[in-house]
Amino acid sequence: MHNAHGSGKPWRRLAAAACSVLTIGIALLAPASAAPPAALPEQKTALLFGATIRYYDIGSGPVLVLVHGLGSSAKGDWGQVMLPLAQNHRVLALDQLGFGNSDKPQIDYGIQTWVDFLGEFLRQNQVSDFTLVGESLGGWISAQYTIQALRGIAAGPSLSLPKPARLVLSDSAGLHATMKRLFAPPPPGKPATVGASLAGEKQLLASVFHSPSYQTDQALRDGLAWSLAKGDAWAIRAVRNPALLDETVDDKLSAIKIPTLVIWGEHDNLLPLKDGRYFASKIGGAELKIIPGSGHAPMIETPDAFLSALQPFLR
Numbered sequence: 001m002h003n004a005h006g007s008g009k010p011w012r013r014l015a016a017a018a019c020s021v022l023t024i025g026i027a028l029l030a031p032a033s034a035a036p037p038a039a040l041p042e043q044k045t046a047l048l049f050g051a052t053i054r055y056y057d058i059g060s061g062p063v064l065v066l067v068h069g070l071g072s073s074a075k076g077d078w079g080q081v082m083l084p085l086a087q088n089h090r091v092l093a094l095d096q097l098g099f100g101n102s103d104k105p106q107i108d109y110g111i112q113t114w115v116d117f118l119g120e121f122l123r124q125n126q127v128s129d130f131t132l133v134g135e136s137l138g139g140w141i142s143a144q145y146t147i148q149a150l151r152g153i154a155a156g157p158s159l160s161l162p163k164p165a166r167l168v169l170s171d172s173a174g175l176h177a178t179m180k181r182l183f184a185p186p187p188p189g190k191p192a193t194v195g196a197s198l199a200g201e202k203q204l205l206a207s208v209f210h211s212p213s214y215q216t217d218q219a220l221r222d223g224l225a226w227s228l229a230k231g232d233a234w235a236i237r238a239v240r241n242p243a244l245l246d247e248t249v250d251d252k253l254s255a256i257k258i259p260t261l262v263i264w265g266e267h268d269n270l271l272p273l274k275d276g277r278y279f280a281s282k283i284g285g286a287e288l289k290i291i292p293g294s295g296h297a298p299m300i301e302t303p304d305a306f307l308s309a310l311q312p313f314l315r
Contacts, residue, residue, distance in 0.1 A: 058091045064131050111144050170262075
């Protein structure tokens with residue numbers, strides 16, 4: 001990471017899932033020494049199916065589409081890597097429906113909801129040749145999107161999904177056994193952490209980040225404050241719906257026949273490394289890169305290592 005943990009500065013921006021026990025994907029954290037938010041341009045606005053979606057459109061060149069994880073946002077997941085990537089690419093990174101600065105309707109969210117919104121977003125932006133990059137829940141969405149795009153699955157003739165040329169899955173959700181375990185109540189004798197709380201925040205950060213720097217009292221305070229402020233608890237809770245298990249991708253991964261890179265934090269305590277190995281083994285020709293010293297969110301915790309793993313694949 002760019003920052004020095006020993007500097008004594010508190011983490012200034014932290015987002016964690018408002019209902020942390022439901023999280024399969026993401027707390028966000030930008031360290032104090034990261035580039036200030038002003039370094040990113042203002043978000044643009046798209047109107048998709050009547051909903052306002054906010055997104056970044058930065059740089060020029062081959063298109064990268066970045067899809068963030070649960071309880072996160074474009075800036076939250078990708079804030080430390082967007083500008084470096086934009087030096088050689090056009091980077092499109094949206095706040096998904098229900099998260100970030102996009103609309104947050106109280107609907108029944110499914111993976112297909114976000115696949116449909118991603119397809120409409122790409123059609124509206126006339127994107128036809130692109131690399132799709134998804135993290136955690138965003139990886140699940142990106143895998144499902146790619147499978148449907150390559151298979152030509154669409155709700156109507158004008159609603160076909162633009163086909164990605166390449167796919168990147170980082171610490172991706174979407175495998176049935178793992179999702180079933182995460183959706184299940186805690187085993188007998190292990191009390192559940194109910195509601196937004198400091199204890200829940202501590203549990204979440206320990207599962208997402210490897211470095212003990214993310215376990216300070218100030219990080220817990222900041223995380224809980226952000227969880228209460230960001231207003232995405234409904235969408236997070238909706239992902240706990242057991243019906244989403246019908247949208248897992250285990251048996252469909254062989255349909256992904258484009259160059260694919262799987263990136264995984266070596267110490268991911270939320271979605272285990274064996275899941276990364278499974279994704280790589282079931283997608284023909286896929287490459288797996290393991291990020292040492294990182295937990296579930298290497299683009300946040302170890303952004304330099306994440307870029308070093310990703311950029312050669314993009315050339």
